[in-house]
Amino acid sequence: MLFDSEIFQITALSLQVSALATLLSLVIGLPFGTWLALGRFRGRDVILSIVNTGMALPPVVVGLVVAMSLWRSGPLGDWKLIYTPWAIVIAQVVIASPVVTGLTAAALAALDPRLSQQLLGLGASRPQMIWRLWREARLPLLAALMAGFGSVISEVGASMMVGGNIRGQTRVLTTAIVLETSKGEFESALALSALLLVITYLINLALTWIQQRGRRKVE
Amino acid sequence: MIEINNLLVKRNERIVLGVEHLSISRGETLAVVGPNGAGKSTLLLILAQLLKPASGEIRFDGKSLREWNELEYRRKISFVFQSPLLLDMTVEENVALGLTFRGAPKEQAKAEAAKWMKSLGVESLSARQASQLSGGEAQRVSLARAFVLNPELLLLDEPFAALDPPTRAKLIADLSALLAENHRAAVFVTHNLNEAAKLCHRIAVIVEGRLRQVGTARRIKSKPADETVRQFLSELSSRPPNSLRTRRSRL
Numbered sequence: 001m002l003f004d005s006e007i008f009q010i011t012a013l014s015l016q017v018s019a020l021a022t023l024l025s026l027v028i029g030l031p032f033g034t035w036l037a038l039g040r041f042r043g044r045d046v047i048l049s050i051v052n053t054g055m056a057l058p059p060v061v062v063g064l065v066v067a068m069s070l071w072r073s074g075p076l077g078d079w080k081l082i083y084t085p086w087a088i089v090i091a092q093v094v095i096a097s098p099v100v101t102g103l104t105a106a107a108l109a110a111l112d113p114r115l116s117q118q119l120l121g122l123g124a125s126r127p128q129m130i131w132r133l134w135r136e137a138r139l140p141l142l143a144a145l146m147a148g149f150g151s152v153i154s155e156v157g158a159s160m161m162v163g164g165n166i167r168g169q170t171r172v173l174t175t176a177i178v179l180e181t182s183k184g185e186f187e188s189a190l191a192l193s194a195l196l197l198v199i200t201y202l203i204n205l206a207l208t209w210i211q212q213r214g215r216r217k218v219e
Numbered sequence: 220m221i222e223i224n225n226l227l228v229k230r231n232e233r234i235v236l237g238v239e240h241l242s243i244s245r246g247e248t249l250a251v252v253g254p255n256g257a258g259k260s261t262l263l264l265i266l267a268q269l270l271k272p273a274s275g276e277i278r279f280d281g282k283s284l285r286e287w288n289e290l291e292y293r294r295k296i297s298f299v300f301q302s303p304l305l306l307d308m309t310v311e312e313n314v315a316l317g318l319t320f321r322g323a324p325k326e327q328a329k330a331e332a333a334k335w336m337k338s339l340g341v342e343s344l345s346a347r348q349a350s351q352l353s354g355g356e357a358q359r360v361s362l363a364r365a366f367v368l369n370p371e372l373l374l375l376d377e378p379f380a381a382l383d384p385p386t387r388a389k390l391i392a393d394l395s396a397l398l399a400e401n402h403r404a405a406v407f408v409t410h411n412l413n414e415a416a417k418l419c420h421r422i423a424v425i426v427e428g429r430l431r432q433v434g435t436a437r438r439i440k441s442k443p444a445d446e447t448v449r450q451f452l453s454e455l456s457s458r459p460p461n462s463l464r465t466r467r468s469r470l
Contacts, residue, residue: 114300117269121298122317123368125290136307 006168011195014172017085018153021092025148028097030141033104034130038116048105054098059091063161066091070162083164088172091158096148103144107137142211146204153200173199220245220404221266221372226275228261236261238275238430241423243372246402249433250415253425254451259408262425263374266406267298279372294321297370301377303361305349310341310360313349317368335363338397355386362390366397373398373405380410391418412436412455426451 036048068074070082070090081087111133119129134141156174163170165179173196180189221243228236236258243249251259264270265277268289277284284292297317305313314332315323323331336342339359344352352360358378365373375394379387395418398405409415415422416436424432424439432444443449 112302112304114302115304117264117267118298118300118304120269120293121267121296121300121374122320122364123290123294123297124317124320128320132306 007192007195009168010171010173010176010192011199013085013170014153014174014196015199017088017159017172018092018149021089021096021152022100022145022149024089024093025096025100025152026145028093029100029144029148030104030134032097033101033144034108034133036101036105037108038130038133048102051098051102051105055102057095057098058157059095059155059159060157060161062091062094063158066094066158067161082162083166083170085163085170087162088159088170091162092152092155095155095158096152099151100144100148103147104141107140107144108133110140111136139211142207146207146211149203149207150200153196153203220247220280222278224276224278226265226277227273228258228265228270229273234273234428236265236425236428238262241430241433243404243406245371245404247421248398248405248407248419250419250422251406251408251425252410252412252415252422252451252455254454255410257425258428259425260376263298263376263406263408266372267296267374268293269298294368295370296372296374297365297368298374299361299365299376299378301380303349303354303357305352305357305360305364308349309345310336310347310349310352311345313360314345314363314367316364321368331367332363335367336360338366339363339393355382355390358382358386358390362394362397366401371404373403375405375407377408377410379414394418410455412440412452424448424451 033051036044036051066087067082069076070079070087071077072080072082081090115136116129116133119132120126124132154174156178159165159170159172160175160178163172163175165171165175171179173192177189177192177196180186180192223238223241225240226236226238227234251262253259261270265272268284279287279292279295306316308316311329311332314336315328318328318331333342333345336345339362341356341359341363344356344360349357349360358381362378365375379390382390391414398418405419407415407419412422420435421433422436422439423430424444426447431448432439439448440452443452
């Protein structure tokens with residue numbers, strides 16, 4: 001049975017790891033998705049199809065690849081990150097980045113293609129033009145953020161494989177649920193599941209409120 | 220002010236526009252007419268540096284565009300598309316947008332925007348969201364957004380094509396007065412020869428991706444440069460503008 005302080009610690013770690021992973025995937029996915037949406041170059045469709053495939057990456061597969069890379073014998077073994085929260089962050093960034101990239105590209109591609117030309121024709125620099133396009137597409141971009149966060153807060157396979165579900169160090173809500181279930185502690189498992197759902201709901205409620213406030217302003 | 224020589228624009232190795240020579244003086248309004256797909260909008264995109272030509276030279280104030288800093292050059296012009304393309308913000312913010320890009324102080328931008336919203340009769344809409352405007356109102360805001368920048372060269376790509384005839388006539392009259400008053404160079408793409416004659420000093424005829432003739436409306440009507448221009452003019456007088464078919468370039 002879990003203690004209150006332990007539940008608090010697990011919940012805090014889950015939120016910290018997933019929030020950081022979502023933030024890093026935004027840093028990667030927003031510019032990369034913008035480049036894919038606005039760029040006209042050979043091989044763009046191939047890259048887009050790879051990104052779209054990446055949106056459905058199985059977390060267990062990501063966990064396996066990241067774990068093999070971080071093992072002492074792996075190419076990134078010197079970093080000594082395996083079975084640390086940082087390993088979970090890395091695996092979750094790999095899961096969320098294609099989601100944010102793909103949805104960013106789709107959001108910007110849905111804008112009028114002449115809008116970027118119009119902004120440049122009014123004297124915008126390239127960064128100014130991109131900033132305005134992001135602002136125009138803010139509602140679907142918020143949806144990309146929600147989808148990215150949702151994909152990492154709820155995954156278990158990758159966190160288990162690269163974090164090891166170590167008590168007090170790398171145990172997060174999803175891995176704790178798996179452990180409690182395997183021990184036959186269904187009450188604890190159900191309580192943790194409810195907590196995970198409530199937290200996910202509250203975060204998405206806040207983001208949806210921001211999104212719909214923007215929408216009402218548009219209307 | 221601006222001079223084009225031996226310009227060639229290609230798309231997928233196909234020539235879409237060829238201009239041997241074209242010049243526009245300060246204060247002059249040039250209309251560009253031609254059938255759909257003739258290359259009129261391509262010419263504007265080239266002049267705005269939003270499209271790169273395959274070859275040829277464009278000189279602005281005596282200096283080749285290759286020597287101009289791209290952003291510095293683009294900030295001397297202003298582009299108005301057929302569709303208003305307003306951003307999801309208020310009318311005032313839309314009009315002041317280009318000034319914001321140039322780092323103008325907020326108060327100055329507001330004052331300039333107010334002046335041009337008044338000139339174009341949209342000052343009462345300043346606090347309204349752009350999405351709540353009618354087509355005519357949105358196009359007026361789009362023109363105010365271009366004029367507020369005090370551009371040396373104004374590029375207008377069929378800005379009134381989607382409007383009803385009375386709104387169109389009123390806007391053309393207003394634009395004509397504004398261009399004359401502010402002594403700006405402008406290139407105005409249109410399908411309507413009468414509109415072109417009313418608004419512009421000279422007319423350039425582009426047919427099948429090639430600049431065929433430049434002159435006054437009277438000169439073009441009385442002495443078409445070749446058979447393609449003659450045919451285009453007869454089609455123009457016999458059919459409504461939107462029914463003109465795109466022709467494939469023979470170049």
